[in-house]
Amino acid sequence: MLREDSPVFSRFGEIYFSCVHPGVVKAWHFHKKMTLNYAVVSGQIKFVLFDERVDSPTKGELQELYISPENYALVTVPPLIWNGFKGVGTKTAIVANCATLPHDPDEIERRPASDKRIPYDWAIQHR
Numbered sequence: 738m739l740r741e742d743s744p745v746f747s748r749f750g751e752i753y754f755s756c757v758h759p760g761v762v763k764a765w766h767f768h769k770k771m772t773l774n775y776a777v778v779s780g781q782i783k784f785v786l787f788d789e790r791v792d793s794p795t796k797g798e799l800q801e802l803y804i805s806p807e808n809y810a811l812v813t814v815p816p817l818i819w820n821g822f823k824g825v826g827t828k829t830a831i832v833a834n835c836a837t838l839p840h841d842p843d844e845i846e847r848r849p850a851s852d853k854r855i856p857y858d859w860a861i862q863h864r
Contacts, residue, residue: 738776738811739835745813747772750838754831757782757824762859764821765848771838773814775822780830781805784812787819787855799857805830821850823859 739746750771757763757780764785775784786800803825804810814820824830838844850859 738833739774745774745811748837750836751840752833752835753840754778754833757822757830757832759824759826759828762821762823762850764823764850764859765819765852765855766821767819767846768816768836768838769844769846770816771836771841771844772816773812773820773837774835775804775812775814776809776833777804777806778831778833779806780824780828781808781826782822782830782832783825783859784822785820785857785859786812786814787857789819789854790817819848819855 741749755763765787782804784802784804788795788798790796802810802812804812805826822832848855
């Protein structure tokens with residue numbers, strides 16, 4: 738998934754796994770300081786990022802990725818980028834996250850998946 742000599746590796750905080758059942762959405766959240774490194778170990782997810790950073794050249798842009806072992810990607814999410822994912826396909830997906838900091842609930846901002854400030858409809862399949 739990630740090596741210490743990789744150009745995207747900065748430091749190790751923790752690694753954890755998240756199970757996502759088909760059709761279930763886990764969104765939205767961002768981290769104030771933590772960088773996330775996601776990979777899908779099993780199953781498939783639709784992974785969506787949204788940039789709301791004020792001075793960012795990509796402010797207001799969405800990115801949608803379909804990730805699975807067959808369509809492998811290590812997705813690095815910098816701080817302050819809203820992100821979430823949805824289980825797609827027929828089996829539960831297992832998502833690994835190698836984060837740069839240990840979990841701290843005060844370091845996370847959350848919004849519901851239906852939050853209108855993020856212009857995304859989880860029901861639509863873009864491919």
